[in-house]
Amino acid sequence: MNCQEVKEQLDAALDDQRVVSGQFDVVRDADVVAHAESCPDCRVLYDEYLLIESALAVWVPRRPAVDLTDRVIEAARREGLISSTGSAVFGKVDEVGKVDGAVPRAGRLTSGDEPFFLAGTQATPAAGRSVWPTIVTVALVLAAVAIVFQEKPGTIAHREKTPQLSVPDSPPGLLDPRQDQVADIGHLVADAQSAWRGIANRVSHQASGFSVFVPNFTSELGIADVIGSADDNSGSASPDDDAQRQETSQPSAVDKAFEFLFDKAEPAGTLTI
Amino acid sequence: MTEDVQLVQQCLSGNELSMRAFLSKYQGLVFSICLRMLGHREDAEDVAQDALVRVFRNLDKWDQQRPIKPWLLTIAANRCRTALEKRSKLPAQNDLAIDLAAERREHSRHEQDQLDIGEELELALGELREDYRTCFVMYHQEELSYQEIGEVLGCPQGTIKTWLHRARAQLAKRLQERGVVADPSALEAT
Numbered sequence: 001m002n003c004q005e006v007k008e009q010l011d012a013a014l015d016d017q018r019v020v021s022g023q024f025d026v027v028r029d030a031d032v033v034a035h036a037e038s039c040p041d042c043r044v045l046y047d048e049y050l051l052i053e054s055a056l057a058v059w060v061p062r063r064p065a066v067d068l069t070d071r072v073i074e075a076a077r078r079e080g081l082i083s084s085t086g087s088a089v090f091g092k093v094d095e096v097g098k099v100d101g102a103v104p105r106a107g108r109l110t111s112g113d114e115p116f117f118l119a120g121t122q123a124t125p126a127a128g129r130s131v132w133p134t135i136v137t138v139a140l141v142l143a144a145v146a147i148v149f150q151e152k153p154g155t156i157a158h159r160e161k162t163p164q165l166s167v168p169d170s171p172p173g174l175l176d177p178r179q180d181q182v183a184d185i186g187h188l189v190a191d192a193q194s195a196w197r198g199i200a201n202r203v204s205h206q207a208s209g210f211s212v213f214v215p216n217f218t219s220e221l222g223i224a225d226v227i228g229s230a231d232d233n234s235g236s237a238s239p240d241d242d243a244q245r246q247e248t249s250q251p252s253a254v255d256k257a258f259e260f261l262f263d264k265a266e267p268a269g270t271l272t273i
Numbered sequence: 274m275t276e277d278v279q280l281v282q283q284c285l286s287g288n289e290l291s292m293r294a295f296l297s298k299y300q301g302l303v304f305s306i307c308l309r310m311l312g313h314r315e316d317a318e319d320v321a322q323d324a325l326v327r328v329f330r331n332l333d334k335w336d337q338q339r340p341i342k343p344w345l346l347t348i349a350a351n352r353c354r355t356a357l358e359k360r361s362k363l364p365a366q367n368d369l370a371i372d373l374a375a376e377r378r379e380h381s382r383h384e385q386d387q388l389d390i391g392e393e394l395e396l397a398l399g400e401l402r403e404d405y406r407t408c409f410v411m412y413h414q415e416e417l418s419y420q421e422i423g424e425v426l427g428c429p430q431g432t433i434k435t436w437l438h439r440a441r442a443q444l445a446k447r448l449q450e451r452g453v454v455a456d457p458s459a460l461e462a463t
């Protein structure tokens with residue numbers, strides 16, 4: 001056996017050393033040992049081999065504990081590598097409501113963007129895109145209501161079209177469908193009750209704390225048979241009543257009462273009592 | 274279908290739980306080689322994170338007919354070499370590998386006055402030059418073949434064989450310098 005053969009045998013033996021799986025191939029070849037004892041160069045190699053061989057036999061490779069899971073998952077999420085299904089509780093966000101600590105990412109929403117609210121993460125459900133439509137809708141509704149109520153300041157509710165009492169339609173046809181926008185419905189009910197009493201009793205003077213002015217329309221409305229001629233109610237009010245008529249002329253409590261009664265309380269047919 | 278193939282396919286569908294399971298299985302391997310190559314824990318964490326994200330980004334490129342370990346180590350080694358190149362351009366940098374070895378030695382001295390031969394080997398490894406150390410670890414710890422290490426590090430097998438031989442020789446010399454002697458009983462026990 002020559003020096004080269006010894007070297008190859010020692011290398012081959014070390015090559016077979018696999019620490020984790022516990023493979024070892026210890027050189028016990030008598031020829032190798034005999035050559036190493038007689039050859040100084042190969043003796044050095046053989047000693048090195050024995051040292052490494054025995055060290056590898058007991059070596060426990062360090063595998064330091066580490067937990068990069070959350071960091072990697074966050075980074076993967078920012079890259080859109082994580083599906084939203086199964087992990088996202090709510091919708092997704094783009095520039096707002098971002099997962100805590102995430103780097104802002106330009107661009108629009110995609111299926112791979114970070115979930116708005118995640119189980120097990122520090123997600124913050126800020127103003128996500130599911131909130132904005134609600135805010136816009138509420139703002140539009142408030143604006144519309146404000147416009148309606150601004151038409152005649154100082155009144156509870158108004159109709160765009162005042163019922164034309166000369167129209168021989170059934171009362172419900174004259175009424176404003178936006179009756180339900182009246183805020184103070186209790187007040188209107190009280191007005192309506194008073195007005196109805198005034199109509200039924202053919203009075204045009206004060207009733208229940210305010211004046212009821214009943215114009216000459218009862219026959220046109222088909223209730224003349226019930227309450228009789230209203231001639232004495234048309235334009236024959238006393239001076240006292242004139243002052244109070246001013247108060248109720250726009251819009252009159254009677255208008256409100258009819259509106260309320262016909263639209264809300266009474267079917268059309270029941271009026272011809 | 275192997276367990277790895279199944280896991281990878283679930284990861285490819287963006288399943289977070291599967292990705293966490295994948296990390297649980299392989300982040301130790303990736304971080305370990307990063308720490309071996311860089312010799313500095315914080316750097317190794319950063320580079321390992323980068324490497325693992327790249328792994329997820331490129332999972333579809335893994336050849337499912339081949340073992341995944343060399344493929345993972347290839348990505349990790351590439352990121353480490355990029356980091357080492359950047360580090361080499363920094364002025365007045367320290368030899369972090371040596372620092373780490375000294376740190377470990379100090380720590381070990383406190384724990385145990387007499388290190389066993391396996392611990393001495395670990396310390397000596399920390400003092401090797403990076404490519405020798407990486408080669409030694411990939412071969413003896415990760416049990417990759419010459420061919421696989423060559424692919425991982427982008428070097429011919431002959432180079433890998435040379436590096437591994439030199440690594441062993443230098444380790445042996447360092448152990449001898451420290452008065453460590455072979456323990457025949459350790460060999461007999463195996």
Ligand SMILES: [Zn+2]
Pocket residue numbers: 002003006035039040041042043
């Ligand atoms: Zn010889």
